[in-house]
């Protein structure tokens with residue numbers, strides 16, 4: 001048998017369909033295999049299995065495996081707000097779950113170092129991300145969304161008082177993790193306009209940004225600042241979401257507007273950005289969120305607003321150039 005034939009015969013049958021070429025010269029076997037569509041860990045596994053199988057072939061001193069991989073078309077969408085507590089994390093988690101229910105492969109990066117809440121929202125079982133070499137493997141939440149959070153990387157309850165460079169490094173590790181097939185990465189940014197935002201904009205160039213605000217004037221002024229940050233970096237603003245708008249009393253059914261109403265929509269119109277929708281202030285949203293059950297995971301009324309906003313985001317994503 002020729003040395004190429006011996007190498008081919010040694011490759012397990014279930015992997016041979018992925019092998020594109022085999023060459024042998026001076027005891028060195030060079031195998032090219034197609035790993036496109038496999039996640040990074042499956043590709044590493046393929047490489048190992050090929051190396052191990054071929055190393056056993058008599059006369060082969062060295063095995064080199066080259067993998068053909070396609071760069072996944074993954075879009076990053078930053079979710080930002082001018083100030084804290086406006087529901088940015090709640091929106092991010094629910095958009096992710098709603099997009100996953102629409103068939104997208106979604107990852108969430110919780111970059112909100114000052115209040116990382118995605119673990120509570122999406123993974124109350126608190127899975128720990130694994131690491132392969134320097135590459136993090138995100139946790140799979142029960143809602144079909146992959147997750148990496150600053151909260152998984154530090155001890156629970158420890159004050160997060162990191163300096164800028166550490167924050168940038170942690171963000172980079174999360175962004176460059178093995179996101180596998182994920183086509184959309186939603187990044188829950190800290191409120192305001194600090195180091196994380198700048199690293200995000202300069203290094204990872206999101207395809208777009210969703211801005212969350214509550215309807216009252218102060219939040220809107222802050223939201224305008226957040227919008228400016230994206231606009232200055234030429235990151236398109238997908239649109240503005242108005243959260244905590246309109247409270248329906250669960251007892252009497254009367255609707256009131258504790259934070260005013262329509263401010264987000266008004267700001268969107270006057271600034272010339274699309275208005276993506278309004279999420280009511282609802283007890284059900286708060287309770288479900290606190291117990292790790294994002295309303296968008298179900299067909300109930302509390303999830304409907306998130307699903308509608310996710311549909312607008314999906315439509316926007318589909319219109320972006322490949």
Ligand SMILES: Nc1ncnc2c1ncn2[C@@H]1O[C@H](COP(=O)(O)OP(=O)(O)OP(=O)(O)O)[C@@H](O)[C@H]1O
Pocket residue numbers: 081083084085086087088089090091112115116117190191243244245279280281282283285286287289290
């Ligand atoms: N539409 C809503 N109805 C009721 N409660 C809400 C709504 N949106 C958010 N909340 C609640 O408000 C609180 C703050 O929300 P969230 O953590 O999402 O805000 P945030 O903007 O991400 O804040 P931070 O930047 O401080 O992390 C949470 O307890 C959340 O459950």
